Amino acid sequence: MHSKLFSAVLAVGSASVVSAVTTCTKDIKVTQPTPVIACDVVDASITIDASVAGGLSLEGPKAITGDLIIKNATQLISISSSTIQSIEGNFELQSLELLSSVNMQALKTLNKLNMVKLPQLSTLTFGTSGVTKASDIVISDTFLNDLSGLNINSVDSLTITNNNKLTAFNSDLVNITSLLSVTSNGNNMEINMTKLTSAAEIQLSNVKSFVVPRLKTITQSLKFDTNPELTTFSAKNVTSITDSVTFINNNKLTNVSFPLLTSIGDMTIQNNTKLLAVEGFPKLSKVAGGIILRGNFETVELPSLSDVEGGCTVFSTTDISAFCGFFDNAHSKKIIKGTESCKSNVKAANEGGSDGDSNTSSGGKGSSGNGTDNAVAALSVNNVLLGVSVVAGMAQLW
Incomplete structure (x- = not known):
């Protein structure tokens, strides 16, 4: 104290007026709208x-x-x-x-x-x-529609949720040491953080855009879950993400770009129905966990992939046999150390369904075509279901 x-x-x-400062040392309970509080501190x-x-x-x-x-x-x-x-x-x-x-x-x-x-x-x-x-x-x-009063440079945790009139957040934040969670605010929520360079956990839902041109470091995860108006995302300076990269249920998403990203914990890209190509990871070489790619993909390119500690599941509603050979070969060379499964023409590719669940185990024989899909080691899609987790976590912050 x-x-x-x-x-x-x-x-x-x-310092010249410190001696004149008056201090109250006991808790104060206010019972009227215009109280008299006769102390500076x-x-x-x-x-x-x-x-x-x-x-x-x-x-x-x-x-x-x-x-x-x-x-x-x-x-x-x-x-x-x-x-x-x-x-x-x-x-x-x-x-x-x-x-x-x-x-x-x-x-x-x-x-x-x-x-x-x-x-x-x-x-x-x-x-x-x-x-x-x-x-x-x-x-x-x-009922707020403007947060310009929060002119902060650094914050441990920032949670903005269920503010239906809030459709834009422009921030000069440079560093987020714990959590940025922006979920379920006004439709077409646009976030501009042009000075942000480092963050830990980022969770986004119901966001139209997330502009972070200077972002370099993500020490935990980046999760986009259910952003119906999001069409594109680019993190052109991010080189590593310690935990998860997740894009789930973003129905207008057409492009994802991480041109300098070399290592991640795990990756899940699923049920983004307009995302026809996964080719925005040209330098990704190391995946500490596993990979899940499920959608309407026509192209999947991970040209630098050299080490996947977990497994790999790639399912598409289209014919992807042309690049399934890449994953089969990577598994045979022990680049993919867990179970590998790549399938074409899977009707339930986006959501899982009768063709197998959406995880792949960390061991076992690889398969393609009509092979059996298993679970990716240490990879849980459930941890990206933001709607419940954010509200529950928010209630316990204090």
Whole structure:
């Protein structure tokens, strides 16, 4: 707490006025919309009682080292403060049914922001240049159509889900150390992160575009699951992805391009019905897990493939016998160490069905044509079903 207090004091003013800073050290419970909080630094937490209604105005404190919690105040219409500059704990807004605006015009620094079940919230204002520093952010079930107030450079976790009016997110984020999850927002959601260079886990659903021209490093997974308007994706500077690369149920997707990608954990490309060619991986050489390709492919090219630790399943609704020989040969040379199966004219190729399930085991005899499909080692398609996992994970962030 001492380090938090020191940081809060620095945020309040210069060294010449530190001696004049007043500090409250006990938790504060607010029971009226215009409370008197006679201190510059709240070295504790502030909780707003559920009975507070109308417009809440929090004036006085410049820094809060603990939390600012506002939950279940169903008659609260607005929240404002012209003095609060930093919140070092959690800023939590939850289940505020009538809340329409948040105006924290001095706020620059947050630790964790949790905005959940705010169905009328349409206006969000943070500082003159937005919040520039934050750790974990969840924005879910709001009426927001603009997140320009989140002018952050780096974040551990950012979850944006079920905001039906939100159709665009333009961000100057450079680094995401844990999770970026953008799912089930407004139709044709467009994401532009032109400065993003590194990320851990990326999960996207109901997104029309995801522009990341500078992205180089993905330390965990990249997952596109059920993006009905997505037509193309390019990650021209990404060289490795430690875990999964997944494209499932993207019905308008026609092109995927990773020109510099050399190694991945595993790959699943399935039920992207307009994707007729898998040829955007010219340098992919090492796959630590396995490969699943299921669709209407007419062309599959992985010219640099030299080491697949798991298995490989390639099924198409078309005749792919011309390139099934490549996978048969790779299996015979032990490039593919697990079970290999490549089949043509599989009616249920996109979804699995009676022609075998969508996994291939890490061992066993390879097969093509009418051979039997088995399971890819350590590869689970279920981990990309974002709709349930994101909502469940979001509820446990705090």
